[in-house]
Amino acid sequence: MVVEPPDRRGLRRITIHGKSVGSAWSLRELRKVLGRLGYPDDLDLDDRSRVHWRGGDSNCWPDDRGWRRHLVIGLMIVGLLGSIGLHFVIGWADALGALTFAQRLVGVLFLLAGVVQAAALPAVVDHWGRRQVRLSGALVLLGVLMALATTTLLLFLWLQEREFIRAVVVFLALWLWSLWALHVLVHEKVWRGIPHPRRFAAGVTVTATLTAVSLGYSILYQPIAAPLHFVLRADFGKPQADADSPYIHVPLKLYAKNAGGIPVYLVVDDYTVTGYMTEFARDGLGMEEWKTDEGDIEWSADAQAFARGLVPEIIASGQFQGPGSTLDIGEEFKMERVITLPKDTRFETLDAVLSFTFLRQDRGKLDDEIYADLSWVEADGGRCAPDDCGEYVIYHSRVRYNTNLINVTRKPRYVVAFWSPTEVTEGFVTSVNLTGREKSPSIEEMYGELDDGETRREAERYGLGWVSVNSEVSVKGLLKQAEQP
Structure with a gap:
């Protein structure tokens, strides 16, 4: 022996x-x-x-400091387990639910990285144990490099927003752990056990490059490449009247089609019919009424030389498909409503507007459940008094970025939309969470909580856009058509 x-x-x-x-x-x-x-x-x-x-008799047993080896093994396994969990949390959602192929590919790569790190767990025990497997040290090195690359990327993405989230503590801890683990492995020169170290380094470089390219494509290129185009129509049909009836029925035909290359969520989709009352301005000075008494410009106002006092009044309003509904590529939707008008109406014109606030599905994903709160219905803790806050429906839902890397590095974001038949409807993306509140905020309170810079930035990031179409007709023309047989 x-x-x-x-x-x-x-x-x-x-x-x-x-x-x-x-x-x-x-x-x-x-x-x-x-x-x-x-x-x-x-x-x-x-x-x-x-x-x-050889090299000493039976009394020559250098102190192997077994406690130190076991401590290193324990720290390596704990760090790898944390990195495995992180890779699976990020990759699982993207691999199964991402919209584009590139985004799903990124998710698959993260899952594969987690599998490689899982294989490195027994390699840790072997490398700091009997070293029966020659490549155990190289496998641990590969797992540590993956953890370092992922945590560095996550910290870089987090620094873009610098929002305090609990996950950043995990990112920082794993990043520091990966630096320590890399120092230990470099000190032990584990690459000496790799049969072809240059091929190993080339494989790691190619994998990192493919991941970076796929990630950049999924985040930057794909959302910009596909065009957005909608076909909207709001047309008045031929009115119907009865000689013995004091009113007429005016059909309103609404139509929408997604003719672009990106499916969207509809955050706000409503139609509004407004009647305008005017007075004849014989002096032709109606154009002077585009300014208020304070001298501020009324951008929403209209001005005509021989029409004075264009007073708008909303006479019909409703929703098209409803907040949270989708409009896929090539999908179209039609709706017809009947507007009732008295024959002796003082309105000169009718204006129908169909408007959408949409969210691009290649940038964001809404939760399946859309919450709707009614400001006038009392709940636990009560509601804001309608006299103080107005009567409206508030829709809100969690929105997630289509790349889960962004979701785990930022605070949750929510889509919020107010709807009222007597006010302008709008929607926005914000970090303000309305779920679980005892009372609905007023619109003024909601705007007080919002950050204008944040809402503009989030609107651009999630592709929140607005599109509308309007159609205007003469009321006298409608009455004339109704009188015709």
């Missing part, structure tokens, strides 16, 4: 008749190895005719 000299860790290899039978860190472990082979416990290990000691 030959007992080889201690290696750098104090481990001595044991061979019998030229065949390796194990290794030991102490005399006690050596006897355990021999006991498993059937040798007696009282075998004289100092008998030079039977045992040949």
Whole structure:
């Protein structure tokens, strides 16, 4: 039997008749190895005719500091487990639910990285143990490099917003752990066990490059490449009247089609019919009424030289499909409503407006459940008084970015839309969460909580846009058509 000299860790290899039978860190472990082979416990290990000691006799057992090895093993396993969980949390959602192929590919790559790190767990025990597998150190190095790359990317994305989230503590802890683990592995020069170190380095570089390109494509290129185009129509049909009836029925035909290359969510989709009352301005000075008494410009007002006092009044309003509904590529939707008008109406014109506030599905994804709160209905804790806050419906839902890397590095975002038949409807994306509040905020309170810079930035990030179409007709013309047989 030959007992080889201690290696750098104090481990001595044991061979019998030229065949390796194990290794030991102490005399006690050596006897355990021999006991498993059937040798007696009282075998004289100092008998030079039977045992040949190289690099020191039976008393030469350098302190292997077993507690330190076990501590390193424990820290390596804990760090790898945390990184595995992080990769699966990020990759699972993208691999199964991302809209584009590139985004799903990024999710699959993250899952594969988690699998590789899972394979590195037993390699940790082997590398700081008996080292029976030659590539165990290289496999641990690969897992640590993946953890370092991922946490660096996550911290970089987090620094773009610098919002305090609990997850950033995890990112920072894993990033520091990966630096420590890389230092330990470099100090031990684990690449010496790799058969072809250049090929190994090339493979790691190619994988990192493909991941970076796929991530950049999914976040930057794809949302910009596909065009947005909608076909909207709001047309008045031929009115119907009865000689014995004091009113007429005016059909309103609404139509919408997604003729672009991106499916969308409809955050706000409503129609409004407004009647305008005017007075004839014989002097032709109606154009002067585009300014208020304070001198401020009324951008929403209209001005005509021979029409004075264009007073608008909403006479009909409603929703098209409803907040949270979708309009896929090529999908179209039609609706017809009947507007009732008295024959002796003072309105000169009718204006129908169909408007959408939409969210691009290639940039964001709404939760399946859309919450709707009614400002005039009392709940636990009460509601804001309608006299103070107005009567409206408030819709809100969680919105998630289509790349889960962004979701885990930022505070949750929500889509919020107010709807009232007597006011202008709008929607926005914000970090203000309305779920679980005891009372609905007023529109003024809501705007007080919003950050204008944030809402503009979020609108651009999630592709929140607005499109509308309007149609105007003469009321006298409608009455004339109604009188015709």
